[in-house]
Amino acid sequence: MLPSAVVSLWVALVILPVVPLVIWSAAFSWRWPDLLPTAWSGRAWRYVFSPTTQVRAGLIGSSTVALLTMMLALAIGTPAGIAVGRMAFRGKRAIELLLLAPFIVPGLIVTMGIQIVFIHLRLADTMQGVVFAHLMPALPYVIISVAGVATNVGVQVEEQARSLGATSWQTFIHITLPLLRPGLAVGGLFAFLVSWSQYTSTLIIGGGKVQTLPLLVYAFTRSGDNPIAAALALLFVAPAVVALALASRTLRVRQSVVGGRL
């Protein structure tokens, strides 16, 4: 009884911050000390879903960048995940640490430092530049996810395929990739979400020219327009929450931990 009560109390506290977001998003004005807004309004949500405002541009920007980041991260990270998950080689420990370093080294510093490189490469203020900038934090998720699945799955089937005469490429396409699908799905999902939530790298590399949702959330928060900021914030987290709710049904505990770095 008591354990349930304590956990329930904690969970109640955890979901509490969502409440003012929901209320504010539908408020016309909500002055102190009212418990609920005296006047409600659909203004914020109309603004958010209107096709003519910046929100539409931000949505498209965020989705495009996140999709591109996800595809790039999968292409680059999957082979690495296979190597890490299955192969033993000298210096593996050091390489594993390097691959995990983006989790620890603050992204802000890396972004500030590399901005000048991007300027010289004409990648600054471009969408491609932002995608590349998102790649570094997204890549480890794909690698960890694929490695986790690759360790347990498929080696024997691959051996059999090879012994039956399949080339390495054929084995990879028809045996390895399908078997690794859960790892690819989870890794790709996290890569998408990492890119979706990026703020500082988009701001610094994109220079304000690449418009994404988190930038808008921040701008409206700073400007004090609580209703729109709240509505945007809710819109912004919706895909992540839904995706992870679906994913956690099929995930083991260890993999859901990885989401903590958003």
Next chain:
Amino acid sequence: MSRALVTRYALRVTRQRPTALLLLLPSLAVIALFLIGGVGFAFAQSLGMFALLGDSEVTLRHYGDALRDPDLRAALVVSLRISVVSTLIALILSIGMALLLRKRLRGDGILRLLFQLPLPIPHLVGAVGITLLIAQSGLIARLLHAAGLLEERSRFPLLVGDRFGAGIVIVYVWKEVPFITFLLLAALSAIGEQYEEAARTLGASAWQRFRHVLVPLLFPVMLSASLIVFAFTFGAFEVPYVMGRTYPKALPVWAYEGFNNVDLNQRPEALAVSVLIALLATVIVLAYGSLSRRLLTNGR
């Protein structure tokens, strides 16, 4: 296994080394490029190279300027305080949560799902939501007022925009507890109940089982989780930026504002500070690396 099979696998492992490198190359290239390129160029610029304004030089004076700057020292104290407090509170709460969540609970499925809610929510949104909750005109203050417990807004404790950064700590704790708890739960399920059972049959009390059996067994995980959370909160920018007071700033905010300053001469000093932050983070990674290797293989 037959001798033929053993030889075949042994050969396979040796032949794998070049293949492994090939598979890893793109990823290593990307990460090395960013890490070394990012921190490298930050370092170069902090030394005065690639100056955007005026002549380039190579000098350590920006580091000197930074370290002598009282604003920097204030920012360092703020960041350290926030990181230490956040990590400690999150760790203690997580240990409690992990011990509770180990067992089957009433309302299990929905509780566990909601427990994970902070995980997919970015820090930015968590900060906005929590600010609307704990500000002096926030929801909690209004609830207290409605209950007759609070007369004026100003009587509600200042949690956002305060000197200490209490609101920032709350956001970090909110976000990190599920993360650390899951790490602990994974470790607990790997350890199993056998040691506690043995201790119990020898007459150990619950506290003794916790203190002398679980804590030593969980120590490596607790330590690495703490290091990760500490390093993250120390270098994280978004939450203090959205919630923080204008003075003293948290260290990453200080660095960012210096970097973005219209006066481009501020940039090298800001980057010097950033390099120092990155250095600290790297030290922590290395400590984590060597610690986990030593602790996990400690002849158990």
